[in-house]
Amino acid sequence: MRRRGFLTLAAGLALAAGCDAGDGAGPAVKRLFVLEPTADGHGWDGIAGRLSTVLVQAGLVRTAMAVEWGGALGSAPRDAFGAFHGPFAREGRLLVTAMPMVAAAEIANTAAVVNAATPLARLVGDWTVLVVPSGSRLRTFEDFVARLRHDPAELTVGGRSEGGSDHVLYGMIGKCLGVDTRLLEYAGYLAPQDAAEALQVGRVAALLGSARALRPEIVAGRLRPLVVSSGARIDGIDAPTLLEADVRLEYSDWCGLLGPRDMSPGDRDAALALCDRIDAAPRWRALCASQGWSRVYLSGDEFRQWLRTETARTRGVLHELGLLKSSATTCRGSCVRRP
Template identity: 85%
Template sequence: MRRRGFFALAAGVLVAAGCGANGAGSLVKRLFVLEPTADGHGWDRIAGRLATVVVQAGLARTAMAVERGGALGSAPRDAFGAFHGPFAREGRLLVTAMPMVAAAEIANTVAVVNAATPIARLVGDWSVLVVPSDSRLLTFEDFAARLRRNPAGLAVGGRPEGGSEHVLYGMIGKCLGVDARLLEYAGYLTPEDAVEGLQVGQVAALLGSARALRSEIAAGRLRPLAVSSGDRIDGIDAPTLREVDVRLEYSDWCGLLGPKDMSPEDRDAAIALCDRLDAAPGWRSLCAAHGWSRVYLSGDDFRQWLSTETARARGVLHELGLLKSSDTTCWGSCVRRP
């Protein structure tokens, strides 16, 4: 009889290789994937799915998704405790994303890139700007003209304040030459709440996950004005921001961090696991099924990118009035003028 591969535990879900699985080539004996539970993180339940694929691909003998409470901004500092490895025996990785980066900046705690060891950026999620189907804002140009005319009079919704959509809205405003401090933004705990807020007129437009809003767009209940991706998105009839002369490309993203004081050997082992995960057919199928874009970066490349992305977010959060100071400066407009 084949042994069950899943065991429900109080701390999370443990995935174990079945009797027929070969763990001889695994990179880690036990892997714990830590997932923040704070509101607004935006990548709920990805840890469990990741743990399943890691075991199915033979990268770990067992893997457990573990929920971690507490403040989102301090998660990289608090999640690992006094754990020191070695990774091959008992590895621990923390799910991270753009909201965690922003939360750390807003809380004025240690930046995520410095509070832990950046291991890999795994997947991304493009955003779409939508309005109700009966909105008088027919195009992005209509939206931009109204925003320039009266920034405070155009309320835009998205996930919680300081999160990915709020940062993106600040970037759009900045690129359009609008004072970000005047932007009116409403944060909602869930995408469903945000869509409801749009439909009842609490906000005039909504920034949200293109993946999550695709069905509402397909049903004709929402009209897309622009997408934040570099190329157009299949199934969404809307230009990219670059096509409407806003030189901006932006994606919410999800990655993994290790403990701050990882040894070089443990860091290399964790990166090797992520390299093989990204190449695993099971992971690629999972990404396709959930509409996640694979945006893989690992090791020093991820660390450098995360440092740059943190600086970009910090500058926008400062202009939105959520930070007292900023290390970044905007040099000129992001819009191509005639």
């Protein structure tokens, strides 16, 4: 692990600098480490540092450190915590998780995220938009659907890394439309600029990506939005939702927090209480608004059950996309498709 930054402000010093004290209950944790994977495709770079800052400024912890975790994304829930055993209130550790980690664990045939760690909370989400160049012949989502149904193999869609949130969403869209998911053509790019270049030069016909990140290009008229994955329309993006387009699907590239697998009941309760206070903190809500993140808070047993369902759904799509040999939750030998 490599330290990204160490925030040494105590709650009292933060108050002296003009920071609020959250809900007035005082620091829940003396020292907290927020681990953030650095593997390509994780998609939530920098959130650990921002969260650590809010935690100290809001008086929820005395000190917080954002720590980069450079291991494999799929095994991060199993490996990142090491031999750490708490107690959480004295020195806690949290791991940033997101949909790409769920998919990576399935593709790598390691323990599912929900089983390899303690699911604590889903914090925020980032909606996805399907865009084409302003001069594209695909004027509407209906045009896109018609072409996809006519010949899926002729329509290449780009997005973030293969097997990641955009790829899984494209598979879900194809499935909902009755298209043979195995025929979908997808090109994954680790760098947003590479995906944008691929769209500009015509290597891909359309692009799936963060609505938050692509909005400036949409507002400037350089990209045309066809549909968004949110349940309601997004301000500044003139495009219908998938639900409005008769695709019964709502999908968010979510981000949340995990604890060590073997947390004691007391440590889990303390961690869940901290997550509740994070979501309620005005400074956290202000940060979400400024970053364009949607608060999709879900914690404890409800988050665990949701994560089980989401893992099964993701695994099924990965199998249909040809990235896994089996859609079963447990495979004998490797579940990864071999050439």
